[in-house]
Amino acid sequence: MPVVVLSFEERCDVLPIFIAFEEAMSIARGLDAEDLGRPLTHDLLLDVMEELGGRVDNVVVSDVDEGTYLADLVIATPRGEATLDARPSDSLALVARTNVPLAVAPHVYEYGRRDPEEFEDLDDIREVTHT
Incomplete structure (x- = not known):
């Protein structure tokens, strides 16, 4: 199962978010501006x-x-700001295309944070999808 590993400069740990392959492909395409x-x-x-x-x-x-x-x-709209409930995988696919800020609520980070060494041997989705 693909995983997006979020890391933040001020933190020494990471937040893994497991996602479906289709969303992983979409995120990779967004990052590559394909x-x-x-x-x-x-x-x-x-x-x-x-x-x-x-x-x-x-x-x-x-x-x-x-x-x-x-x-x-x-979302910023002509009528003002709107907040929509979304899956993180879809949201990350949009972040990959727009470079908008991404934040994680502190209690969410504390819940899911892991040692980055657990994810050192993962293949980059961009490498997997382009072979």
């Missing part, structure tokens, strides 16, 4: 937001419920 000619779901979502005058402002991994992480997708 253009496939036709929009994928996350690209389409950003296009729709832009067409309606909105944009992603930031993402917060805001809570954990029975081991499942929850995220808030904060």
Whole structure:
């Protein structure tokens, strides 16, 4: 199962978020700014937001419920700010495309933090998907 390992400069530990392969591929494509000619779901979502005058402002991994992480997708719209409940994997795919700030609530970080050495031998999804 793919994992996104979040690390922060001020911390010596990391926060792993396990995600589905499809979302991992979307995140990798977003990080690489890969253009496939036709929009994928996350690209389409950003296009729709832009067409309606909105944009992603930031993402917060805001809570954990029975081991499942929850995220808030904060959207700036012509009517003001809107916060949408979102899966962290979808939110990370949007962060990869927009470079908006990503935050993790302190209690979520404390719940899931791990030693980075546990993840040293992982393959980079970009390397796996381009072979």
